[in-house]
Amino acid sequence: MNQYTVIGLRVQRAGPLALLQDAGRFGVRRLGVTQGGPADLHGWAWANRLAGNAWGTPALEVTFGGLALVAERDLTIAVAGADLAATLDGEPLALWQSVPIKEGQTLAFGTPRNGLRAYLAVAGGFRAEPVLGSVSCVVREGLGGFDGHGAKLTAGDRLAVTPGAGERVGREAASVPEQPDYTGPASLALLPGAQVADFTGASLYAAFNRPWRVDDRADRMGVRLTGPRLSCRIGSLISEGIGLGAVQVPPDGQPIALLNDRQTIGGYPRLGALTPLAASRLAQCLPGQAVRLVATTGERALGDYRYFRRSLER
Template sequence: MSGLTVEKTLGLAQLQDRGRFGVRHLGVTQGGALDWIAASWANQLLGNSPDCALIELPFGGVTLRCQQHTTLALTGADLQATLDTQPLPAWQSFRVAPGQTLTLGPPRSGMRGYLAAPGGFDAPRVLNSRSEVRREQLGGLHGDGSPLGPGDLLAFGSAKPAPAAVPQQHIPDYLAAVCLELILGAQIALFSGQSLFALFNQPWQVDQRTDRMGLRLLGPALRYQGPPIISEGIPLGTVQVPADGQPIILLNDRQTIGGYPRLGALSPASVARLAQCAPGQQLMLKPTTLAKARTQQLALQSAICTTLLVQSAY
């Protein structure tokens, strides 16, 4: 037996890759790692392809038993990780040996950690992706959308890359104030002026009602003044406003179409940052343009692919 064995989980840990594309016309959603930046760095630490499957770890609460000599990588939220009770820093790769226990606890900062293995975790491809989407019963370790559970064996490649670390200047500070960039949408002019002022000048709070499909914000009620909307396609990060006036930001497991009025969509970098916001956290919104968001995304992708990693002692 080789790989990692799941000993304990909250029932939230799941396999994700870059997502499932080219199938929304069938009503199948995207899936994929919510924090694509942290996930990309985890694979980069091991020299993996960007589309390799890794484990997304919301709220931690996972214990894994190592079954082979290998190198693993951990990025994203600070999950108080330990290897045989010895602390492990995040944003690094580290060696493990058979019989060792990797424990990932509740987050001290951020919300979701990402654990990668050489060559990615082995799982069946469903519609060209291993990403788990529970609602649609697609992807994941068993191909049916089920989360990781005790007794599951996660197999991966035999490579043992040298331990490395992400340079400090590329590690996000999840304790810093959060300001998300919103690419303005076609319907934003149909909201009242007072609503638009409140949108960008008052803080919003992340609601308890949040999952991989969408995240609700609590704050001043926004008032839409336009005609009814015909259902239309929904891109990642769409900010829609239902009748109660409280915005909902749609994430990777969102429905493919919707008929609520929309303010626009978050930039890809802001979607990744939002994935690390826990319920109760406050954030601000600010407008941006499509061109600026695209330039920012390309710069982030280039940095991940070309940055020289730092040698690690782990």
């Protein structure tokens, strides 16, 4: 950090997992460095948008709640994504809109009420030194975050923000259709991949017609789904690059949807890949929630993604 560092918030209580995320770390995957970035792109992008920030501005990803922050100056903030029962000085905090807060006020997250990951943006953006081109915090790799070494937030941390920002933001709110209900069963759009025909017919029927349950073995690397056992004529492949949302099926027949912090290469056969927005939706599911896989086309997936990005610009 340099002499221009401005502290915006102090961590009073860290909670289980709060990570700084920009859009992700790109161009270094060939070195074995994972993508990182927000697990729920939609919630993250809206928090930034409502705080008046450009796409890619660093925001906090708060998983499961528990985080408590004290403002060290007047700021404008926005919280989007999951409803983790956030409060401002004990009063419920309005989500999906910009909120001015005063120096000394306490922003505290409770426990999940709707979804799993909330995104906190401050007008102007959080500030950290990029590592390999990104501030995205990947604990396993020791890269990014406020310290540059992949540390999640801990009590006592003082979080830098971009100086001079935050004055010019008006009151902004997301329209209701942009505020998902994460509690219901989720339909996850999947683009079928090259090995889809190597699964048995019964397995494919089950994959796309039976409900899947989100397992408690779920983190930013991937989410395991439990349900009928899928069988594939291919046991394993020579390791190859794997994209965001890839749904791989190891020999136990239980799929794993790979998220932002996945390993860069892998060798299990795949049903295909969730669309970016479907991967985001899955990242908001709590263990035990039911999801369905729905095959989609590239055209439809692109249309949905374009609509999402355009809606942020209005």
